């Protein structure tokens with residue numbers, strides 16, 4: 091071993107790494123501040139870090155790649171100690187870390203245990219790396235970036251492991267040419283078998299080569315990191331730890347009040363750069379330091395795009411490439427010069443997003459997308475007045491008539507005609523406020539969901555009332571489309587109404603049939619001072635079944651496939667209640683779309699204001715989802731969202747199957763089972 095060479099190696103390569111890593115970290119600091127603290131709730135942050143960064147829960151959504159990655163990750167942590175030992179042996183051939191030496195510590199043979207674990211893991215790391223070679227070279231996995239860089243890194247990893255085993259194997263033979271296979275050192279013993287019979291000089295050469303190869307490659311690897319996607323090895327753990335712990339369904343407000351927002355917009359319009367930075371994002375320096383950390387952390391695994399409904403139907407949006415385009419621009423940026431749209435990101439990319447969160451759910455390192463896309467939409471809508479023409483009517487409708495269809499405000503409660511539904515204004519102390527939402531108020535098909543819900547509430551003896559004309563759109567489509575002004579205005583109006591009834595002692599619980607209303611009132615109205623218990627009707631109705639206030643005794647025969655709404659499932663973790671309602675109904679055979687259900691459920695295509703936009707090419711998200719549901723052989727498609735229902739209804743129609751397939755909300759199916767349904771006259775094919 092050679093102390094001088096080792097000193098040069100360590101000082102030179104650690105020094106070079108320190109310079110490039112510092113440059114990268116400094117670049118991170120150029121981002122804007124985040125809205126929320128990122129070092130609070132330490133226990134939760136540590137929990138998330140364990141679950142996602144160390145246990146790598148999401149990696150295993152793709153099981154083979156997940157296991158292979160976990161092996162490499164654990165192997166690297168364990169082998170890091172080994173690298174330190176080898177660096178030390180450059181100065182003193184007998185060097186060992188104290189607790190890993192040949193002598194037992196406190197009677198426990200820690201060194202021997204470590205040696206065994208290290209040997210096994212070195213072999214498993216090679217196996218894990220070969221899995222990724224297979225993905226890249228043989229399977230040529232389309233979701234991955236198949237660059238030479240990835241293969242070079244895999245080559246380095248494999249070489250490091252084999253070099254270490256060669257060093258140990260040859261050293262064993264130098265000490266005893268007849269050394270037997272020792273199960274306590276499986277890797278080194280295998281290497282000894284390979285090198286058995288070599289002359290002492292040759293063995294010494296192998297040992298030296300192994301030693302220097304491993305010692306050097308670790309440092310070379312370290313120096314490659316800051317310039318490649320493998321920088322995630324350093325940033326992934328902090329990226330997870332520093333994640334946003336506010337509810338997933340909450341987008342950050344731009345201002346506390348509409349008045350404050352307008353003042354900001356005015357300042358920004360006058361060219362106040364600091365103000366403009368806060369009306370969404372138009373340039374790369376508007377992104378926060380955490381957004382930049384996201385860019386650095388992307389592993390280019392492509393799981394986000396592999397699950398994105400826009401990518402899957404051939405739209406211009408691919409979340410992975412959205413991140414990579416921004417990262418490349420960030421790395422090459424000249425401060426404050428380029429508007430991102432359309433030079434770096436095409437507007438069609440931004441407008442194709444359904445805000446379904448499939449990408450975020452899949453991303454193993456918790457990179458966020460919806461907030462970035464909405465921030466960019468905010469800037470386009472508010473500062474540049476640029477948005478798809480089809481959004482003009484819903485924006486106007488929400489602003490003037492309180493609904494995106496732009497229908498008369500006075501017609502809002504017309505759906506309840508003949509049902510004698512009480513109004514909160516007449517019954518201000520009603521315990522439950524049934525928030526109907528725009529879809530169930532104005533869309534003829536969705537009105538039936540509201541009517542079924544009312545019948546069920548009546549049957550269960552619930553003390554409820556509706557707001558009638560006092561209700562106005564929650565603003566979800568406006569907000570997701572980037573129109574924060576309209577959202578803020580609607581949120582303030584609704585907050586005043588809800589808090590008014592709360593003060594009168596009513597509306598202790600708000601129930602909704604629409605996951606978008608549910609998400610907005612529950613997760614976003616807190617920023618406008620609303621603190622109420624908000625319950626989706628699936629949870630509420632299931633509770634009534636559990637209390638035996640609803641008894642689904644009538645058989646509803648049919649094979650039923652349930653479609654998960656993104657805003658119910660991925661945003662609010664409500665996957666089981668709708669299924670449990672269906673399971674409680676006699677006669678129903680519940681089936682699932684293989685793979686594409688629950689967290690992985692494909693979006694219906696309506697979210698993020700897509701309901702009111704034309705899709706960019708003829709491949710439709712709703713048709714893709716409908717085909718998945720029909721492939722189960724279902725005779726009924728069940729949903730728990732009026733927007734999903736509209737999209738799936740159109741999907742069924744596109745296949746000319748509207749006479750064979752029933753499309754029902756879980757409340758409608760439950761109403762049938764409880765004998766209070768409107769839909770008992772089902773098509774004949776659905777009866778069996």
Ligand code: SF4
Nearest residue numbers: 398443444446447449
């Ligand atoms: S939120 Fe959905 S549509 Fe938007 S990028 Fe992510 S996966 Fe694609």
Ligand code: SF4
Nearest residue numbers: 388389391392394453
């Ligand atoms: S954003 Fe996440 S899921 Fe998408 S490529 Fe990067 S690491 Fe993979």
